[in-house]
Amino acid sequence: MKYWLxxxxxxxxxxxxxxxxxxxxxxxxxxxxxxxxxxxxxIGDLVFFYHSNKGLDIVGVAEVSKLYYPDHTDKSGRxxxxxxxxxxxxxxxxxxxxxxxxxxxxxxxxxxxxxxxxSPVTEKEWKIICKIGxxxxx
DNA sequence: GCCAACGTTGGC
DNA sequence: GCCAACGTTGGC
Numbered sequence: 326m327k328y329w330l331x332x333x334x335x336x337x338x339x340x341x342x343x344x345x346x347x348x349x350x351x352x353x354x355x356x357x358x359x360x361x362x363x364x365x366x367x368i369g370d371l372v373f374f375y376h377s378n379k380g381l382d383i384v385g386v387a388e389v390s391k392l393y394y395p396d397h398t399d400k401s402g403r404x405x406x407x408x409x410x411x412x413x414x415x416x417x418x419x420x421x422x423x424x425x426x427x428x429x430x431x432x433x434x435x436x437x438x439x440x441x442x443x444s445p446v447t448e449k450e451w452k453i454i455c456k457i458g459x460x461x462x463x
Numbered sequence: 464g465c466c467a468a469c470g471t472t473g474g475c
Numbered sequence: 476g477c478c479a480a481c482g483t484t485g486g487c
Contacts, residue, residue, distance in 0.1 A: 334485090355483095356470075378485060421486080440469060440484050 328446040329366065330373040330383070330435055331409070340374050340384045340414065348390055348410040351443075352398045359443035360404045364393045371462075372409055373446060373454065375435065382418040383454060386462065387411050415458040429453055 331351065333339065343349055354360050370389040376382060391408035399405075424430045430453060434444035446454075455462070 332485090358470095381486075438469090439467095439486070442484085 327365070327367060327370045328372075328448060328451040329362065329370060329389075330375055330433075330444050330446050331387075332375045332377040332435075332442045334378045335376045335380050336378075340376065340411070343374065343385075343387065343409075343411045344414075348408055350391075350396075350408050351406045352396045354396065354404055354406060354442060355399070356442065357404075358441055362443040362445060363405060363407045365445075366393065366407050368392060371412070371451070373451075374411075377442075380418075381422070382420040383415060383458065384418045385411060385414045386460060413460060413462065415460050417457070417459045419454050419458045423457065424454075427453070427457075 335341075338349070351363065354363065366389045368389055368391070372387045372389065373383045374385040374387050376384055387409040389407050390410045393405045393407050395402060396404045396406045421435070424433060425436055430436070430450055433446065433450055434441055438444065
């Protein structure tokens with residue numbers, strides 16, 4: 326089991342929209358590091374859904390539901406995507422502010438590489454954030 | 464709206 | 476293969 330974090334601007338594609346849709350393909354990534362992270366995902370891996378620009382918090386947990394495949398919106402054929410489906414919203418969303426203030430989370434890629442839209446999360450970080458956000462998975 | 468960080472492009 | 480110029484992301 327691996328853990329990830331994916332960013333989306335809520336006015337482009339929000340958590341609420343994901344709930345409505347039931348699933349989505351994560352198209353539009355044009356960054357090798359982000360794309361490679363998606364390549365490394367397995368079915369059932371869990372994903373924090375983060376709202377960038379507006380909101381600035383982790384609002385829900387999603388699950389990888391389809392392995393990396395070519396992004397049809399990328400004409401160059403260099404980048405791919407995965408599908409995800411929503412699992413659960415956070416009863417208490419975890420803000421970037423909190424993550425920055427918490428020493429144990431200071432090494433998160435979200436903080437260190439603020440421009441990376443798909444990043445890995447360690448098991449330790451995952452557990453801390455779940456606890457803070459008061460989310461119980463199954 | 465500004466700007467720092469950083470990825471990409473293209474000339475050499 | 477280097478690096479300046481440029482574009483984009485995203486927090487503030």
